[in-house]
Amino acid sequence: MPELIAPTTRLHSAWLEARDEWGPGRHEDGFGLEPADEVDSPDGFATWVARLADGSGPKAAVTGPGCTYRWIVEGDRVLGGIALRHGPDDQVLRFGHIGYGIRPSSRRRGLATWALGRMLTEAWALGLDRVLMVCEVDNLASVKTIERHGGLLEGVKDTEHGPARHYWITA
Template sequence: MAFLSAPSEDYQSSYLEALQEYRVEGRGREPSPEEVAANFDTFVQHLHNQADRTKIKPRQVPTSEFWLIDGNNYLGRIFLRHELDKELLQKGGHIGYTIRPSRRKQGYGKLILKYGLVQAKAFGFERVLLTCDEDNHSSRTIIESNGGILENTIQVREWPAMVCRYWIHL
């Protein structure tokens, strides 16, 4: 049974495999598996530190990250941003998530968002904003199946796709 976990060194091998999958997929925003592997404990601590305003850069918002785990296998991650700035209000929202490529289309996207909404409620949120590209039908389906109500679709400066903005009441 899959569950959410705080980032942990216990899942290093599986996490690094997922980073390699993202690399093959062509995602440029993911850190390199080699860089992360060299100092995995430091990397994990950095992820934990992102939730603490005193340990992040100015203009960043505090963010809690959770990993979806099944057995000892890393399946994906979800980010819960504690607040929104001007940019996140347009694109990014309170919650972002990703499932590793080899585990997509198996229901894990819906599950990770469901679990993430439980975390958001525990953090005291009454509603959360999620965004996705208009042509990302999988993400739109995941958000809508978890109660997402489309507020609008906007063009964000310097972003190639139209962005759908959804609110979920908790």
């Protein structure tokens, strides 16, 4: 049975395994990994996990203080990550309130839909009455996930990574 947990140094090896499965390049949004983060060593990983816990460091420049990170785990296996941004409005408008990613071998199990539902509950508890979701135009899995939670398409906008769909989910 999957769970959402706060990032932890206890799962260093499991997290590295998930990262390696994604391969080189841009990593999934839900982990908050920045190019300057050194996560291979135990000390570097601990520094990164501490930054995720307090919202400081390089990611704060993108999301501002106020980003809740959760890992999607099953036992000692990291299946994905999800982040709830509740920082500056201009950054939320660029990236959305919630971003997530599921490692390739764990996709098609409904994990993203389940995790998004859990994070929407956290968003409502923070007082947000609507949540912006942004996904790449051709990411049909995310489109289905967002629409399953009542996401209404506002439109397609050009972003630094190409065109992206912008959806709103209302409490």
